[in-house]
Amino acid sequence: MNQKILFLMLTLGLILTSCVPIKDLVYLQNKNQADTTAVQSVSMKPYRLQINDIISISISANDPKLVQIFSTSNQQSETYRNESSLYFEGYTVNDHGNIRMPVLEEINVVGYTLDEVRLMIEKRLLEEYFNKEARIFVKVKLSGLRYTVNGEIVSPGTKLLFQEKLTILEAIANAGDITVVGDRKNVTILRQTPAGTEIHTIDLTDAKAMQSPYYYVQSNDYIYIKPLKQKSWGTGKTGIESLTTVFTMLTLVATTILLLRN
Numbered sequence: 311m312n313q314k315i316l317f318l319m320l321t322l323g324l325i326l327t328s329c330v331p332i333k334d335l336v337y338l339q340n341k342n343q344a345d346t347t348a349v350q351s352v353s354m355k356p357y358r359l360q361i362n363d364i365i366s367i368s369i370s371a372n373d374p375k376l377v378q379i380f381s382t383s384n385q386q387s388e389t390y391r392n393e394s395s396l397y398f399e400g401y402t403v404n405d406h407g408n409i410r411m412p413v414l415e416e417i418n419v420v421g422y423t424l425d426e427v428r429l430m431i432e433k434r435l436l437e438e439y440f441n442k443e444a445r446i447f448v449k450v451k452l453s454g455l456r457y458t459v460n461g462e463i464v465s466p467g468t469k470l471l472f473q474e475k476l477t478i479l480e481a482i483a484n485a486g487d488i489t490v491v492g493d494r495k496n497v498t499i500l501r502q503t504p505a506g507t508e509i510h511t512i513d514l515t516d517a518k519a520m521q522s523p524y525y526y527v528q529s530n531d532y533i534y535i536k537p538l539k540q541k542s543w544g545t546g547k548t549g550i551e552s553l554t555t556v557f558t559m560l561t562l563v564a565t566t567i568l569l570l571r572n
């Protein structure tokens with residue numbers, strides 16, 4: 311009898327420890343607060359351009375002919391651009407933090423926000439080439455947010471989204487979400503900065519993640535999802551899968567014993 315009880319306890323323990331608990335799968339839990347309706351403050355700062363970013367710049371005026379020399383050849387067809395055209399016609403921030411524009415030539419933009427770059431270009435145009443009656447209108451946009459996600463994710467790889475703000479949850483959802491055996495409590499983010507590569511981890515199961523400076527994805531971020539220990543055990547992600555694995559193992563052992571006796 312004691313052996314049967316011990317066997318049942320071991321089996322139950324194996325099933326419970328090999329399952330992924332629901333608390334490890336739910337995002338943004340209020341772990342230290344009783345009020346689940348509390349509003350969480352989200353840490354957000356204006357995006358500042360960095361090396362290898364690609365920006366789109368369009369310049370318009372009352373007379374379109376006046377500003378043609380400041381634009382790339384196909385800039386008028388901005389609505390119909392695709393990823394490849396943005397790469398070839400956009401302005402890439404080089405290793406010195408500069409972009410090179412027609413007529414205006416080298417402009418340092420690294421560390422500036424998009425609005426600051428727009429005002430910088432408008433100021434130069436009005437001071438050096440035009441007067442206010444020309445009604446110069448400058449538009450500066452980031453040519454999509456490019457990031458890479460790898461590890462325990464449904465659809466790993468490099469992604470490009472045509473928007474200027476992107477949370478890490480949106481980035482993960484765009485990649486098909488984290489798999490059941492992915493570690494949501496220890497998501498690693500590698501971020502390129504002028505000072506070098508920063509490595510940070512964020513717990514996506516905790517609502518406090520929204521207060522992290524890494525909650526918003528920046529261009530060229532690398533997101534890595536580590537596997538849970540349940541994956542290496544290989545016993546299953548749910549109770550049913552673990553139970554099936556245990557019974558399969560027991561059947562194999564029993565069959566082996568019977569064959570050896572015969």
